[in-house]
Amino acid sequence: MSQTIVLASNNAGKIKEFNELLSQFNFEVKPQGDFHVADAEETGLTFVENAILKARHACAETGLPALADDSGIEVDFLNGAPGIYSARFAGEHGNNEANNALLLEKLAGVPEEQRTARFHCVLAFMRHKDDPTPIIAHGSWEGRILESAEGVEGFGYDPIFFVPEKGCSSASLPKEVKNQLSHRAKALAELVEAFKARQML
Numbered sequence: 151m152s153q154t155i156v157l158a159s160n161n162a163g164k165i166k167e168f169n170e171l172l173s174q175f176n177f178e179v180k181p182q183g184d185f186h187v188a189d190a191e192e193t194g195l196t197f198v199e200n201a202i203l204k205a206r207h208a209c210a211e212t213g214l215p216a217l218a219d220d221s222g223i224e225v226d227f228l229n230g231a232p233g234i235y236s237a238r239f240a241g242e243h244g245n246n247e248a249n250n251a252l253l254l255e256k257l258a259g260v261p262e263e264q265r266t267a268r269f270h271c272v273l274a275f276m277r278h279k280d281d282p283t284p285i286i287a288h289g290s291w292e293g294r295i296l297e298s299a300e301g302v303e304g305f306g307y308d309p310i311f312f313v314p315e316k317g318c319s320s321a322s323l324p325k326e327v328k329n330q331l332s333h334r335a336k337a338l339a340e341l342v343e344a345f346k347a348r349q350m351l
């Protein structure tokens with residue numbers, strides 16, 4: 151059986167990673183753009199709320215089950231900012247270069263030990279728009295903010311996120327390595343366990 155699931159994202163970087171991470175499963179995962187679904191309004195105050203809003207929106211627009219990802223980076227020196235506002239940190243939604251430049255600017259002169267940060271990824275899977283029991287999974291990835299951008303892989307904040315266990319930025323890691331370590335990979339592993347518990351895999 152190959153069930154179609156809508157990936158409730160219009161972020162090309164995420165869509166690419168989900169295609170890599172989900173290739174082991176028997177699902178057909180199609181990005182919502184294939185169904186001409188526009189961005190949901192992210193009005194929640196938590197990653198969990200935003201992930202549900204996105205999944206519900208994609209279910210409503212397509213009539214199919216949907217998987218959404220709300221993610222971002224939490225910087226300790228900034229009391230957790232940009233957090234759920236990561237995609238619009240510098241104002242314009244999804245302007246990665248401006249977001250990275252603003253984060254580097256806000257941390258200018260801050261010593262290494264105070265530059266700790268982590269990525270979060272919350273996944274929400276909903277069977278239909280009125281699903282009262284969405285499956286929620288969470289993963290995080292610890293690191294710190296570099297002083298300048300390094301590497302060309304990945305997307306978003308990857309060029310300025312230092313991965314201590316590898317000694318380089320996450321944009322310097324081969325995609326297979328990021329896909330083993332990342333917040334998204336961990337959340338997806340948790341989602342798979344929840345699917346198994348519900349006899350869905």
Ligand SMILES: O=c1nc[nH]c2c1ncn2[C@H]1C[C@H](O)[C@@H](COP(=O)(O)OP(=O)(O)OP(=O)(O)O)O1
Nearest residue numbers: 159160161219220221222223236237305306307308
């Ligand atoms: O692995 C990652 N490597 C680098 N940066 C990342 C990662 N994961 C999330 N991020 C950043 C990108 C964006 O600034 C924000 C997600 O924002 P978020 O609203 O969840 O996604 P989005 O609006 O880009 O696409 P969509 O809502 O259509 O899925 O966190």
Ligand SMILES: [Mg+2]
Nearest residue numbers: 189192220237
């Ligand atoms: Mg978004």
